[in-house]
Amino acid sequence: MFGITAWIHAAGCVSRPLNPEDLSPDPYEQLTLWLDKARRARLPEPNAMAVCSVGEDGTPSQRMVLMKHHSPENGVLFYTNYASRKAKELEAHPKTSLLIHYHLLQRQIRMTGPVERATRAESEAYFATRPRSSQLGAWASRQSDILPDRATFEARFEKVKKEFEGKDIPCPEFWGGYRVRPDTFEFWQGRAYRLHDRFVYARDPAGAWTITRLYP
Numbered sequence: 001m002f003g004i005t006a007w008i009h010a011a012g013c014v015s016r017p018l019n020p021e022d023l024s025p026d027p028y029e030q031l032t033l034w035l036d037k038a039r040r041a042r043l044p045e046p047n048a049m050a051v052c053s054v055g056e057d058g059t060p061s062q063r064m065v066l067m068k069h070h071s072p073e074n075g076v077l078f079y080t081n082y083a084s085r086k087a088k089e090l091e092a093h094p095k096t097s098l099l100i101h102y103h104l105l106q107r108q109i110r111m112t113g114p115v116e117r118a119t120r121a122e123s124e125a126y127f128a129t130r131p132r133s134s135q136l137g138a139w140a141s142r143q144s145d146i147l148p149d150r151a152t153f154e155a156r157f158e159k160v161k162k163e164f165e166g167k168d169i170p171c172p173e174f175w176g177g178y179r180v181r182p183d184t185f186e187f188w189q190g191r192a193y194r195l196h197d198r199f200v201y202a203r204d205p206a207g208a209w210t211i212t213r214l215y216p
């Protein structure tokens with residue numbers, strides 16, 4: 001064995017069954033198990049996920065973001081520009097679907113639920129951990145606005161770099177987190193002959209999670 005085949009086998013996930021007894025009763029813990037597996041398999045950016053929003057006319061739109069936190073207490077967090085298209089659409093229709101796909105592990109994770117802004121304290125705390133260049137990038141980008149040319153963007157970057165020279169860079173007011181509190185999580189495990197395994201966690205009215213198997 002060599003190359004990708006060896007890599008997949010080392011990850012131990014070829015057509016691996018997903019049995020009900022393997023599932024954690026807590027979907028956040030199940031998410032952690034799969035994220036850890038993807039990290040151990042050295043997949044690039046295992047926390048990358050598609051986030052869906054819907055425009056005024058009902059047109060859905062998706063883009064990738066990085067999941068920066070997940071826990072039952074605080075939900076699933078990602079960070080972005082509050083003036084971006086996704087932010088405007090999510091604030092107008094505060095529900096979303098998140099999707100993670102690990103092709104080499106034959107796994108897919110889908111989450112759906114309401115979205116809200118993270119607290120200012122959460123956004124500032126996370127922003128402070130970012131590399132300086134990313135902090136400058138956040139200040140320089142008017143994300144989703146029309147950009148006439150690359151030079152304009154680079155000039156804005158140089159301008160903010162000069163402004164903050166020798167200083168700490170604060171979290172911009174127009175930048176911060178969104179928290180998704182999934183009310184469903186779906187874990188999909190690819191199997192041979194398209195006889196995949198698929199389980200959905202849904203919250204019952206008392207707040208407990210129920211797990212249901214679906215046809216793939």
Ligand SMILES: Cc1cc2nc3c(=O)[nH]c(=O)nc-3n(C[C@H](O)[C@H](O)[C@H](O)COP(=O)(O)O)c2cc1C
Nearest residue numbers: 048063064065066078079080081084085086087144
């Ligand atoms: C792997 C990957 C990760 C990304 N992570 C983020 C992120 O965490 N936050 C963000 O605002 N954009 C991120 N982007 C860029 C977005 O996909 C998108 O282009 C940008 O946020 C503008 O989207 P919008 O105009 O729909 O708001 C990422 C892109 C890729 C490919």
